[in-house]
Amino acid sequence: MAEYNFREIEQKWQGYWKEKGTFKAEVDPNRPKFYSLDMFPYPSGAGLHVGHPLGYIASDIVSRFKMLKGFNVLHPMGYDSFGLPAEQYAIQTGQHPAITTEQNIARYTEQLKNIGFAFDWDREVRTSDPSYYKWTQWIFMQLFNSYYDLDADKALSIDSLVAKFEKEGNGKVKAVCDDDTSIFSAEEWNAFSEKEKQEMLLKYRLTFLAETTVNWCPALGTVLSNDEVKDGFSERGGHPVERKKMMQWSMRITAYADRLLQGLEKVDWSEPIKEMQRNWIGKSIGAEVLFDVKGSDKKIKVFTTRVDTIFGVTYLALAPESDLAAELVTDDQRETAEAYIQVAKNRSERERMSDVKTISGAFTGSYAINPFNGEEIQIWVADYVLAGYGTGAVMAVPAHDERDYNFAKHFGLEIRQVIEGSMENGSFPGKGGLIINSGFISGLYMKEAMQKCIEFLEAKGIGKGKIQFRMRDAIFTRQRYWGEPLPVYFKDGLPYLIEEKDLPLVLPEVDKYLPTEDGEPPLGRAKDWTYKTADGEYPLELSTMPGWAGSSWYFFRYMDPKNEAVFADKDKTDYWGAVDLYIGGSEHATGHLLYSRFWTKFLYDLGVVSIDEPFQKMINQGMIQGRSNFVYRLKGTNTFVSFGLKDQYDTSAMHVDVNIVHNDQLNLEKFKAWRPDLADAEFILEDGKYLCGSEVEKMSKSKYNVVNPDDIIERYGADTLRLYEMFLGPLEQFKPWNTNGIDGVYKFLRKVWNLYHNAAGEFAVSDEKASKEELKALHKAIKKMEEDMANYSFNTSVSSFMICVNELTAMKCNKRDVLEPLAVLISPYAPHIAEELWSLLGHSDSITTARFPEFKEEYLVESNFEYPVMINGKMRAKLDLPLSLSVPEIENSALADATVQKWLEGKAPKKVIIVPGKIVNLVV
Numbered sequence: 001m002a003e004y005n006f007r008e009i010e011q012k013w014q015g016y017w018k019e020k021g022t023f024k025a026e027v028d029p030n031r032p033k034f035y036s037l038d039m040f041p042y043p044s045g046a047g048l049h050v051g052h053p054l055g056y057i058a059s060d061i062v063s064r065f066k067m068l069k070g071f072n073v074l075h076p077m078g079y080d081s082f083g084l085p086a087e088q089y090a091i092q093t094g095q096h097p098a099i100t101t102e103q104n105i106a107r108y109t110e111q112l113k114n115i116g117f118a119f120d121w122d123r124e125v126r127t128s129d130p131s132y133y134k135w136t137q138w139i140f141m142q143l144f145n146s147y148y149d150l151d152a153d154k155a156l157s158i159d160s161l162v163a164k165f166e167k168e169g170n171g172k173v174k175a176v177c178d179d180d181t182s183i184f185s186a187e188e189w190n191a192f193s194e195k196e197k198q199e200m201l202l203k204y205r206l207t208f209l210a211e212t213t214v215n216w217c218p219a220l221g222t223v224l225s226n227d228e229v230k231d232g233f234s235e236r237g238g239h240p241v242e243r244k245k246m247m248q249w250s251m252r253i254t255a256y257a258d259r260l261l262q263g264l265e266k267v268d269w270s271e272p273i274k275e276m277q278r279n280w281i282g283k284s285i286g287a288e289v290l291f292d293v294k295g296s297d298k299k300i301k302v303f304t305t306r307v308d309t310i311f312g313v314t315y316l317a318l319a320p321e322s323d324l325a326a327e328l329v330t331d332d333q334r335e336t337a338e339a340y341i342q343v344a345k346n347r348s349e350r351e352r353m354s355d356v357k358t359i360s361g362a363f364t365g366s367y368a369i370n371p372f373n374g375e376e377i378q379i380w381v382a383d384y385v386l387a388g389y390g391t392g393a394v395m396a397v398p399a400h401d402e403r404d405y406n407f408a409k410h411f412g413l414e415i416r417q418v419i420e421g422s423m424e425n426g427s428f429p430g431k432g433g434l435i436i437n438s439g440f441i442s443g444l445y446m447k448e449a450m451q452k453c454i455e456f457l458e459a460k461g462i463g464k465g466k467i468q469f470r471m472r473d474a475i476f477t478r479q480r481y482w483g484e485p486l487p488v489y490f491k492d493g494l495p496y497l498i499e500e501k502d503l504p505l506v507l508p509e510v511d512k513y514l515p516t517e518d519g520e521p522p523l524g525r526a527k528d529w530t531y532k533t534a535d536g537e538y539p540l541e542l543s544t545m546p547g548w549a550g551s552s553w554y555f556f557r558y559m560d561p562k563n564e565a566v567f568a569d570k571d572k573t574d575y576w577g578a579v580d581l582y583i584g585g586s587e588h589a590t591g592h593l594l595y596s597r598f599w600t601k602f603l604y605d606l607g608v609v610s611i612d613e614p615f616q617k618m619i620n621q622g623m624i625q626g627r628s629n630f631v632y633r634l635k636g637t638n639t640f641v642s643f644g645l646k647d648q649y650d651t652s653a654m655h656v657d658v659n660i661v662h663n664d665q666l667n668l669e670k671f672k673a674w675r676p677d678l679a680d681a682e683f684i685l686e687d688g689k690y691l692c693g694s695e696v697e698k699m700s701k702s703k704y705n706v707v708n709p710d711d712i713i714e715r716y717g718a719d720t721l722r723l724y725e726m727f728l729g730p731l732e733q734f735k736p737w738n739t740n741g742i743d744g745v746y747k748f749l750r751k752v753w754n755l756y757h758n759a760a761g762e763f764a765v766s767d768e769k770a771s772k773e774e775l776k777a778l779h780k781a782i783k784k785m786e787e788d789m790a791n792y793s794f795n796t797s798v799s800s801f802m803i804c805v806n807e808l809t810a811m812k813c814n815k816r817d818v819l820e821p822l823a824v825l826i827s828p829y830a831p832h833i834a835e836e837l838w839s840l841l842g843h844s845d846s847i848t849t850a851r852f853p854e855f856k857e858e859y860l861v862e863s864n865f866e867y868p869v870m871i872n873g874k875m876r877a878k879l880d881l882p883l884s885l886s887v888p889e890i891e892n893s894a895l896a897d898a899t900v901q902k903w904l905e906g907k908a909p910k911k912v913i914i915v916p917g918k919i920v921n922l923v924v
């Protein structure tokens with residue numbers, strides 16, 4: 001083979017890897033493991049574009065590097081295959097989502113295989129496969145059968161909770177439960193009916209059914225989680241979202257809030273992602289305080305993080321949604337207050353939160369009593385108080401809180417300073433400031449004052465110290481078809497689990513993927529969607545699980561993907577442990593990454609896995625943006641003006657398919673063939689060419705800037721694609737796809753090929769000893785790659801390969817000593833060409849079984865110096881001498897040199913001046 005024929009080489013080695021099972025991973029206790037994982041894709045109908053494989057290429061390079069370093073590498077791939085787009089498509093076309101999903105997966109797999117990833121394809125998982133979701137349902141059942149015990153600080157079985165209730169009621173039980181859980185004795189529990197017992201247990205179960213205010217999206221016909229809603233619109237599709245009360249399954253993720261927070265300390269993730277999780281969890285340490293309402297037996301409970309400011313409270317404020325607000329409105333305030341509440345309630349919480357400019361509220365007419373000083377203070381209803389946070393009520397301290405301050409200013413309420421520094425004089429209340437004019441806490445600092453206040457509250461039974469989390473329990477149901485059915489049936493209106501032996505509960509067939517006429521979810525259309533037990537036949541749950549169910553544990557299934565008896569064998573999960581490197585987009589910062597951490601902690605509590613953090617190291621790759629091209633249509637015509645001339649005409653820009661543009665020059669024939677309406681297009685050219693404008697935008701079909709990796713591979717090969725994606729810039733950065741530089745990368749690979757071949761194109765590698773310079777070029781690259789791998793800096797390694805290959809080419813190096821390690825070095829990046837060269841070098845095993853070349857510092861140190869020898873001021877000789885020689889040694893060597901002797905003509909020099917590392921100067 002003369003030329004670098006990437007097509008032949010890539011096909012050959014992809015076939016070889018498949019046939020030999022090169023990337024098959026098996027447990028091997030004698031080797032250290034490395035688990036390298038990509039966030040698995042949702043197989044969409046559009047297929048992969050060049051942005052998708054960016055992270056996969058990076059993790060593949062690390063995986064292959066680790067193989068060379070002797071690790072047993074687990075590097076799997078699979079599909080997150082339940083989801084809305086397939087269902088939306090099914091609604092439009094009537095085609096079963098399973099069929100389109102299957103087609104999309106086939107396409108993705110083909111595209112991925114073309115890139116030559118070191119995936120162990122035998123481990124592929126699909127979340128929509130019943131053999132997979134059987135275990136998603138199983139985990140759901142374990143959650144239903146568990147509660148969170150605060151003494152043990154872990155999940156325990158609900159049976160053990162029942163045993164406690166039977167013995168001592170719930171008064172002493174420290175467990176996470178609903179806020180409205182009443183206290184009962186053992187006698188009372190034992191006297192409860194079955195229904196009452198089940199209702200009570202739902203308040204403790206880690207997954208439970210309850211009436212919840214949800215984000216309801218009428219256009220999508222389903223509820224959405226908070227992270228699927230952006231500014232009041234669905235993230236997918238941009239449809240309006242409203243707040244609505246519905247019976248919903250939830251996951252009691254709040255039980256794990258503290259552990260989710262602590263666990264962040266153990267993992268190696270970027271600080272911004274950790275910070276996003278911390279904010280999402282939102283832990284606040286503070287206190288709850290009960291205020292009496294004047295002339296009423298009603299009480300208002302507030303949550304405050306600054307109970308030390310309680311002497312500065314000048315009013316209370318309630319959320320407009322609160323029932324209490326309406327009850328406290330007095331007759332003389334009714335008209336204004338009720339009108340306000342009506343308007344405020346219809347604005348979503350999000351809308352109110354994001355709108356900081358509009359200050360609105362109303363006085364209820366009622367007064368509360370400050371328990372610390374007996375003062376009467378007005379009770380207001382205010383926009384800025386959120387119903388869903390804390391207690392939905394705040395004690396307002398306008399002198400020291402910005403929102404309270406703005407509100408008090410607006411309505412002319414009292415502003416009373418009680419800490420050094422105040423909103424009034426523009427200084428934000430510093431943490432730990434000295435408390436002034438505040439009864440029994442005057443003269444104290446914040447911490448001590450808070451402590452005293454809490455003691456006071458607890459002694460009087462009107463409050464306590466309280467830790468508050470912003471995080472809410474996670475809604476776990478969708479009123480949709482294409483998801484996992486919940487393994488639940490209903491008896492007397494209460495949920496029960498089906499038996500484990502009946503798993504998987506397979507998604508039933510329906511005639512249409514739409515809600516029923518009565519507004520029930522699509523599963524309401526299924527025939528015989530019931531569960532038979534010994535005592536009857538009961539309706540099954542109609543909602544399905546949300547998109548995040550299957551992705552919350554898939555990393556365990558890869559370890560043992562075919563197991564039918566358990567979700568994964570413990571020996572296997574113990575061996576593979578946590579994911580050592582997880583690569584994926586930062587858009588999952590709060591959703592997937594919190595849910596999967598939560599489920600891992602739960603499985604850990606159950607004792608079925610030994611790790612409680614799933615992803616040890618994570619890198620979030622930046623997005624590859626599209627580089628769109630534009631043509632400029634003369635308004636009202638079919639004539640297009642070239643970029644440079646467009647300002648002379650009245651034109652409008654139009655996206656044009658980047659695939660018919662090369663280096664910004666439009667291919668006119670392809671343009672005419674692109675769309676029927678362009679067949680008779682005419683052009684106003686510049687220099688005989690039509691030049692397009694360009695812009696960096698999100699890569700998307702509608703912008704015609706999608707580049708398909710298949711096209712790049714067809715033209716340049718997968719090795720070039722892999723190198724080029726890495727060469728584009730640091731992995732974490734956002735960067736535009738710009739094909740202009742790809743030729744350079746392709747040429748680089750041809751140069752690599754040529755190093756191993758002579759001018760006639762024959763494989764020609766010599767066994768001669770390599771020169772120091774050649775070894776130096778190689779070892780510089782080895783060193784750089786080791787450092788880069790430690791920092792996950794991929795683009796810099798590509799540059800160092802280029803430098804190395806350029807140097808070797810200049811030296812015409814064809815020595816095995818250099819070229820063998822060089823092939824190994826580049827194999828993680830360009831595995832196909834490396835395999836081919838490796839086999840040409842005479843190896844019969846895959847290059848993945850080679851060892852990474854050992855870096856030797858000695859090759860980088862400059863050990864010799866070529867001394868110019870000056871005789872009577874003229875350069876007469878050059879002497880290559882070790883830098884370690886002393887001055888007398890240099891002199892001896894110089895005088896012994898034949899050329900020097902010739903010039904000295906047998907005379908001894910009168911003067912010898914030697915500067916080590918610089919020069920030898922002789923005067924005769």
Ligand code: ANZ
Binds near residue numbers: 393395429
């Ligand atoms: C008095 C006070 C004085 C407050 C002061 C702050 C500063 P984080 O840190 O986010 O937990 N708050 C409590 N519940 C609220 C609700 N439902 N909607 C809006 N605001 C609410 O914030 C806790 C603080 O936010 C609480 O402490 C309360 O105001 C307010 F100098 O109480 B603070």
